[in-house]
Amino acid sequence: MIKPGCWTVAPRILIVDDEKTIRLILRRILHKDGYQVIEANNGEQCLEICQKQLADMVLLDAMMPEMDGFTCCAKLHQLLGENSPPVLMITVLDDQASVDLAFQVGATDYITKPIHWAVLRQRVRRLLQTQWAMRELRRQIEKERMLSEKLEKANQELERLASLDSLTMIANRRNFEKFIESEWKRSYKNGLPLSIIMCDVDFFKAYNDTYGHQAGDTCLKKIADLIVQNVNRSPDLVARYGGEEFVVVLPETDLQGAVYVAEKICKSIKDAAIVHQGSKISNCVTVSCGVATRTSLSWNTDSNSQPSDLIKEADSALYEAKSQGRNRVYSYSIN
Template structure:
């Protein structure tokens, strides 16, 4: 026996008829089929019983005192919507208008009086099987919907994890490459500023040698948090660039604004006063930073921006570390040049 067939055998059927004899005959016929039976003698009682507990099916007489079967059926549909159990109308009316009225009220089928018991049994069985099959289908669809939602959540988490550095929880190098390329293409169309900050912890190898790699990991996490706290705009991206190097991508930001952000990060790290006994320039942890700005064009590449930021970082280290250096290496028009606080190289202007 299938699950649907088993479910129909356990079904609760509400019989609504004011004629005691017919109600008893219907009840006996349904119990003989293995169904559990509830009885009501009026439309009002039917509605009350359904509000307490919905049956699996209703055998409803069309002609009832007070609320007739048609009105009762329509009320059930209004009250319970998709949860409304299937209604089989039992009527002595066999004209087209009454049949249409029954279906318009929400009945799924009807039988006429005098009741043909074999026909009634088959119709009840068919309706219950169809109802339970539909219920099973809805449950399967809902289960699949939930699984799809869970799969989408899992995929989003996998995509997030694929773009996050596991130690610092900043974006990783892969995310850096994708985001920088995306912003390069966009700002090349818009002819907007794109700035990049590269930051390096001074003498970090000595820090690991002095305090151990576990402390070194905690130090990297703390610096990452300080960088993230400084980045205010959702459009900006903080990245663990590699090892003890960090990067910040700042779309629509001229060199002046990028230098301000870099110096703010530098100041926060200084204020944190993280002990660094292995440093050759301070008793506390320090950063060196390089900042570069470019207006993307067809004559330049994003590698130019990275190289410029790297050159600025190298210059900061040559000048004694624990400082920020910046440069505006850009293929630009004179009009754009005037918007920047730093001059570009004359031989690289259009």
């Protein structure tokens, strides 16, 4: 049910899907939770409805004829900018490129088909609560626009909300991408090492299947807290990369230092003894970590590289860690 004290009227959710059956099922589920529902069967109708500011959030199918969901989402942000409603992308695609593209075009979150209805309801509720908080904050900013000190404080809070993952309350993917870009330029300019750690929860799908998605969310919050506890410096960043993946950025840190942090993370999570009977390697939750480092010497030899190259190397290292049995750290240094 809708959380009382937030929306004065039931939020309006726009369902965009070319399949009538899917729209019918979604409408029944959302109506049951007290939401108003608007429907569109293609991208053009979605854009028309949103320009009239009739939707508080959009459930958008990624794969539609004529205009797919990715194109529709990108056009929506081009037309409305900051006034765009949050978009929950629904897709049959679960590959990394499709996930990256969904965030790139402006989707707030995504969920894959076949849809797990309990997960859908939780994510809709969370996005609407965040949307309500953002609207209230904007209203307060407008009300106090003549008070420059309060206006500045509210703007900072708005920025903070937009940069956090709504579940774990650590930095979100967009915040990470801005941060790594900035640190990449700074490290290159000053010839300093830069490291990142990619962390993936081992057999997390099995955890959700065994204990349920609500327990899975609680598990992810605990893991985020444990990672933060092991990353002690203020210049460092811990972010949720997507799903059960986390990323740590370590400026001015060489490979040895980054591996040390990654090993601390692995150990602390295993020591937390979060029961995981669905794991194939342990009776508790574990993580695998991939580490990649851009050394101070490498800036002069490969000046055309990009932050995405370092991310790919960390992802490759993570793949190796998982291939070698999981619950371990694998490192890669770009010399």
